[in-house]
Amino acid sequence: MADSKDDSTYVPLLSERYSGIPESLLEKAQQAKAHALSVTTETQSTKQRSPVYPPGVERRVFDEAVNELRDQLGADHVTLNNQPLKDGWYMEHPNTHDMMYVLDQDELVPSAMVYPGSTEEVQQVVRWANKYHIPIFPISMGRNFGYGGAAPRVRGSVLVDLGRRMNKILDINPDDYTCLVEPGVSFFALYDEVKRRGYNHLWIDTPDVGGGSVIGNTVDRGVGYTPYGDHWAVHSGLEVVLPTAEVIRTGMGALPGNNTVLSTNPFLRMQWQAFPYGFGPYSDGIFSQSNYGIVTKMGMALMPNPGGFESFAYTFPKEEDLTQLIEIIRPLRISNILENAAQLRHVIQSIAVLGKPRSTYYKGEGAIPIDIIHKAVSETALGDHTWIYFGMSYGPPHIRKYKLDIIDAEFNKVPGAQRIDPTTLSPDEYFWARDKIASGTPDVQELRWVQWVPNGAHIAFSPVSPIRGADATRLIEMARRRHDEFGIDLLPAFIVGLREMHLIVEIVFDRTDGARRKAALDCLRAMIDDAAAYGYGEYRTHLVLMDQIAGTYNWNDGALMKFNEKLKDALDPNGILAPGRCGIWPRKYRGRGWEMTRESGESSQGNGVAAD
Known part of the structure; x- marks a missing residue:
């Protein structure tokens, strides 16, 4: 649950709570929280809620089951979800729902939350779920924001929060x-x-x-x-x-x-x-x-510890530089001259990560004009650019110099390429957050771009493709076409692995605005189908998109899903564990309208469950 303290500067420390932050990040986290709250316009409900119930389970049976589980685990470790839903903040997030909800706030909610303290108590919860045929949905900490947070796929499931008491x-x-x-x-x-x-x-x-x-x-x-x-x-x-x-x-x-x-x-x-x-x-x-x-x-x-490290960043001036850039990056990445999964980000992210709301630059409807973005970035320490590459070289100085000289020669083949001089950057410049993360030091600065709009939430489109310029260009053009169609700002970045790359497109939306939530989902569903038609599949996704994406992996009449369903039925004969996660439904849910696709509409509920 979100913390009861309402002080806008309070952030829990690791010394206070398993889910807190290191003391070294306290000031930065306090600033991030205050900033997030400053662009929050929603009024949190104080209305008492009635709990929802698991599908196919009568209220009387559920109440009896909850009392039994309280006897087994202790009353403090089993809580009904009947309090007002409060979205909280990243470090004080709820486990009652998805704080970055893309459907109605109350759509994907558990009936209760359970906090086991050991593997043996997890076993007790699972035996209990089988006894009463109650669906359970386990989370570790519920911070996979943009992918569903702490929400269960089936409304009324019992959330099994492992993190609160199993954190050693x-x-x-x-x-x-x-x-x-x-x-x-x-x-x-x-x-x-x-x-x-x-x-x-x-x-x-x-x-x-x-x-x-x-x-x-x-x-x-x-x-x-x-x-x-x-x-x-x-x-x-x-x-x-x-x-x-x-x-x-x-x-x-x-x-x-x-x-x-x-x-x-x-x-x-x-x-x-x-x-x-x-x-x-x-x-x-x-x-x-x-x-x-x-x-x-x-x-x-x-x-x-590699014995040293050195961050670097290059900017590139033109949109059409992307094709050449990806062709340069591929051999450097495969040969580990580019050693980490670094980022090639679009200029709009250079502005969004400053943490200022979109309205600072543009108050009009539709996607923000690119000339406004270029004007804004030209006034920053990075200067005007369209693409920026953040990377790091590892090892002693002479090893780093060898690799960095190669990288410099290759990147300078792009006309107008500029290497950023870190000595010109202020301590709060985003470059230094990437420097920390690429050297294994956790940070919180990435939270800033979520405040691009009021009540900011985000959801991602993340197709995988070969490291080829033509693929990168095709994906960007496809994403831009759909973003323009739905009036959404395009925030893309390429994360390049050894032999593949992920295009990560973050859609940032006002979670309190039903029209903007719908636009985000409609845009995502269109892009998923567009990408699949080109042979690109997503690597990870939000709960409400799992059925659609699983359906794109349908070679040989859906042979993979049929195999997954056989495993599900063999390992989970009562269908109690996280039904619907990653598009895998137990037998008792299949064919009853639980799947969410582009054609089905955005209700997460099916037509009950089959009788046992």
Whole structure:
């Protein structure tokens, strides 16, 4: 729940709460919160709400079930969702709903929230859900904003909030550069603990904002910006509660000796996080972006301190430079001259990230004219540009110089390219936030662009394509056409992996304005279909778009989804675990109108569930 304190400068610290921030970021976070509240115009409801109920479960049965669960876990750890919905702020976010709702605020809400304190208590919750056939929806911390936050896909599900009481860093091994964490461990907390222990030879990898769960981000295949930025690729070992309440450990954790988390035998202690595969089929993948199990522990590799680093940024003047730029970036990235998943951002983001509302520059209808953006950016330290590349080089000075000279020669093939001189930039310039993140230090500055509009919320379009100039140009043109159609400002960035790139388009909208919410969803649904027609699929998405995107992966008459459904029915025979997540519906929901597509309209509710 959002914190009861209403002081606009109050932000919880890690010393106060598992979901707080490091003290080093306090002033910056206070400023970010005050700024966010300054552009909030909505009036929070104080009206008492009646709880919603799970589909197919009578109120009498649900009340009996809740009382039973309170007896098992303790009354303080089971809460009905019958209070007013308060959106809060990033560091004091709700778990009653999605604070960045794109449907009506009350559409995707749980009936109750449950807070297990151990793997054994998660098992109790799962057994309980099976007994009463109540859908449950687990979250780690609920900070996957832009993708659904803490909302369940099925209204009336019971939210299982793992983070509040399961937030221990179980191990940091300074010799093999690994850690073992529970769901409530944030990137802030992991970074702080590494520093507290004096492990300066270890780096973590962090996303744009460090308040999210390490486990939650990783199992949803989120990314960071060091060479260890593919978080799923550097995880090793899961503990999972299955939908039938059995517990498994994957990889080397299936060896009995490794099942003592802090074994006194150092050889057994290391293996689970040192080698991800074990023996036999590699099962970890089915617990990533799925509803096949609840991850309660996860191992992760930590990055060695490279012995130095140097951030750099280049600006490029023309829209049409994009094609040449991507062709330059591809061989540099594949050969690891460009070492991290850096960002190529459009000029509008250079303005939005300053944190000033759109109305500072333009009060008209429709997308903001590009000449206004160019005028605004020309008055900043970056100067006028259309594209800006943020990157980092790692290693001792002579190694960095070798790589940076190559990068400089290649980027200067683009007429008008300019390397930014960091000594000319003020301490609050966005460049320094990227410098922190790419060197494994969590930050909060990325929150600024969400205040582009009042009551700012965001939702992303994120197709994957080859690293080719023609693909980049096609995707940008497609996105711009749809944004112009729906009167939305286009905020694009390319995140370039080793052999693929993600176009991340953030649609920022006023969550209190039904027309703007509808425009955002209509634009997204159109772009999803447009991209699929070209062979581009999204890598991650919001709850309400999961059915549509899953439907685009339909080769061979939907063979992949049929396989996913077979797994679901085998692992979750009662269909209780996160029904509908990633488009995977249990048998009892199928064919009853629960899927949300471009044609179905924007109601999340189906026609009940089949009788058991």
